[in-house]
Amino acid sequence: MKRWVATVDLVTLEVESDPTFKFKCIENCGLCCERLEIPLRDEDIERIEGLGYNTWEFVDYEKLFYRGDKFLGYAIKKNPVTDACVFLDPETKKCKIYNHRPLACRLYPFVFVKHGERMEIYIKEDSFCPGINHPDGKPVTKDFLMKEYWDIIEEYRQKVIHKGQKTQVNASV
Known part of the structure; x- marks a missing residue:
C-alpha cells in the first residue's frame, strides 16, 4: 500500500506535503535489503x-x-x-556499494510518480520498515527533498523545462 506524502511542482519547485508524515532511515537496519x-x-x-x-x-x-x-x-x-x-x-x-547503489535502493521507501509538470511522492508503507513515521524522523519538506533527492528532481525538471521550450518554439514557427 502506498500513501501520498508530497507533490513537487517541477517548474516552480513549490512543495506541498503531508506535515503528519516523518521518515528516518535507521542506520544498519538492512531490512529493505533483506525483504525486497x-x-x-x-x-x-x-x-x-x-x-x-x-x-x-x-x-x-x-x-x-x-x-x-x-x-x-x-x-x-x-x-x-x-x-x-x-x-x-x-x-x-x-x-558495500552504498554511494553507487541502485536508484530503487536510493528511493526506498519513497515512490516518485511524474504527472506532467508535477512529481507526486508516495511512501510505500511496508510494515517491516522502522523508519516510517519514526519519532525522530523528518517531515518530507522542500528542504528534505532538495537535500536527499535534488539530482533526481532536477533531472525530471530539466525534461519538463526543455519540453516546454520545444513546445514554445513549435508554437511560434
Whole structure:
C-alpha cells in the first residue's frame, strides 16, 4: 500500500506535503535489503560494473520486472545463505556499494510518480520498515527533498523545462 506524502511542482519547485508524515532511515537496519526484490536499471548495472563487479555477480537474470507489458529490468541477486542483497554485509548490515547503489535502493521507501509538470511522492508503507513515521524522523519538506533527492528532481525538471521550450518554439514557427 502506498500513501501520498508530497507533490513537487517541477517548474516552480513549490512543495506541498503531508506535515503528519516523518521518515528516518535507521542506520544498519538492512531490512529493505533483506525483504525486497530490487530492480536494476541499465544505468545501475553500468555504475556497479564500473566498481569492478561482473554482472554475473549481482544480476539475477531469472527475476524480471515489468510495468504492464514493458520490460523494466532484472533484479539484484540475493545472497544464497542470507537471502539478502548480495551487497549487504551480513555482519555490519552496511551496503558495500552504498554511494553507487541502485536508484530503487536510493528511493526506498519513497515512490516518485511524474504527472506532467508535477512529481507526486508516495511512501510505500511496508510494515517491516522502522523508519516510517519514526519519532525522530523528518517531515518530507522542500528542504528534505532538495537535500536527499535534488539530482533526481532536477533531472525530471530539466525534461519538463526543455519540453516546454520545444513546445514554445513549435508554437511560434
